[in-house]
Amino acid sequence: GNSDTSYYGLPGNLPFANETLAINRHANATFVILARNSDLQGTVRSVREIEDRFNRKYRYPYVFLNEEPFTDEFKKRISVLSSAKMEFGLIPKEHWFQPDWIDEKKATAGREKMVADKIIYGGSVSYRNMCRFNSGFFFRHPLMEKYRWYWRIEPDVHFHCDIDYDPFLYMEQNKKIYSFTITMYEYEATIPTLWKTVMDFAKKHPEYIAKDNALGFMSSNNGDTYNLCHFWSNFEIADMEFWRGPAYTAFFDYLDKQGGFYYERWGDAPVHSIAAALFASKDQIHFFDDIGYEHNPYIHCTKDKAKWEKGKCSCDPARSFDYDGYSCFSKWETFMGKR
Numbered sequence: 001g002n003s004d005t006s007y008y009g010l011p012g013n014l015p016f017a018n019e020t021l022a023i024n025r026h027a028n029a030t031f032v033i034l035a036r037n038s039d040l041q042g043t044v045r046s047v048r049e050i051e052d053r054f055n056r057k058y059r060y061p062y063v064f065l066n067e068e069p070f071t072d073e074f075k076k077r078i079s080v081l082s083s084a085k086m087e088f089g090l091i092p093k094e095h096w097f098q099p100d101w102i103d104e105k106k107a108t109a110g111r112e113k114m115v116a117d118k119i120i121y122g123g124s125v126s127y128r129n130m131c132r133f134n135s136g137f138f139f140r141h142p143l144m145e146k147y148r149w150y151w152r153i154e155p156d157v158h159f160h161c162d163i164d165y166d167p168f169l170y171m172e173q174n175k176k177i178y179s180f181t182i183t184m185y186e187y188e189a190t191i192p193t194l195w196k197t198v199m200d201f202a203k204k205h206p207e208y209i210a211k212d213n214a215l216g217f218m219s220s221n222n223g224d225t226y227n228l229c230h231f232w233s234n235f236e237i238a239d240m241e242f243w244r245g246p247a248y249t250a251f252f253d254y255l256d257k258q259g260g261f262y263y264e265r266w267g268d269a270p271v272h273s274i275a276a277a278l279f280a281s282k283d284q285i286h287f288f289d290d291i292g293y294e295h296n297p298y299i300h301c302t303k304d305k306a307k308w309e310k311g312k313c314s315c316d317p318a319r320s321f322d323y324d325g326y327s328c329f330s331k332w333e334t335f336m337g338k339r
C-alpha cells in the first residue's frame, strides 16, 4: 500500500513549481541515520544534500537512531529540512552496550593491543558498540520494523549527483538485496579471526550458502583465505528481509557469540559484506555507479560521461576511488565478468 498521495501533500506543496513528485509507486523504505547529538551539524548537511539530490521529489521517511535521547535542538534543526516523515528513536540498551557475557579482561587486552598497534578506533568501546549495532540490531529497532528497505546515511557524507529515479524500486524490481558505491580492503588487524569464524559457520550451515554466490570476490581459493575486500557500509541501500532472515540471523548470532565485536574490532562492513557474498547470489548485489557519493576520504564519482552529465554531478571523476590501489572495485568487475 504505497499509492497514498495524501502522504506527499497537495500539489500546492510541490517544492518547486515545475517539478512533479514521483507519486506513482513507492517502496516500503526509509532512510536510517545513526548519530550522536554532537553529530548534529554533519547530520544537517547530509540530510540537506540527499533532499536536494533525491528526496525532495520522493519524500521517503527518515529514522534517526541514538543510544541517548536526541535533544530538542537536534530534532528541531533536522525536522525543518524536509516535509518527509521523520522519527527519532532511542536504541534499547541490550542492542547497544557490551553484553555481560563478554570477558572484559580479554576485551581490555584486545583494545590495549590495538592501541599499541595504532589501529584506528582500536581503543574505543563505543565504536565497537556501534559496529555490533549496525551488524545485528538496527533492522530490529521498533521504528525500523515496519519497513523493508533502507538507505543508510551518515553525518557529513556528500551526494554529488542528482538521482532521478527511485533506487529502492530499482532494487525491488531487479531482485537486488544489497548495494554499494565503494569497495575496499579491510585492516586485517581488526578482524584476525573473523574469516575462520565465518568458515566454521559455513561448514556447519551449508544450507545457507547461496548458489552463484560472491565468495569468489573475497577469496581466490574457495574460502581458505580472505582477501579483505568488503563493501563500504556507510553507504548501503539494502533489503532488511535479508538481515532478518534465517541465514543472517543464525550468522550474526554465531559471530556475536565468538565475541569478536569486542575482543577484536569486527566492523559491520565486512560482516554485512561477507554475509551478502555468501547468502545471496552475486546478481543480487548491485553497484550504484550513478550515485555520486563521498565519505571522507573517498569518493565514488561515475566515469560514464552521460551519467555524470545527466546527474549534474559536482564530483570529479578523476578523483573517483574505483581504480585506486586500495579499492577492490576492479576485482569486483573481473569477478562479475565486466572487464
Ligand code: GDP
Binding pocket: 033, 034, 035, 036, 037, 039, 065, 066, 067, 068, 126, 127, 130, 153, 154, 155, 234
Ligand atoms: P567511521 O565511518 O568508521 O569513521 O565511523 P563514524 O564515526 O562515522 O561512525 C559511523 C556511524 O555511527 C555514524 O553515523 C556515526 O554518527 C555513528 N556513531 C558512531 N559512534 C556512535 C555512538 O557512540 N553513538 C551514536 N549514537 N552514534 C555513533
Ligand code: MN
Binding pocket: 154, 234, 295
Ligand atoms: Mn563515517
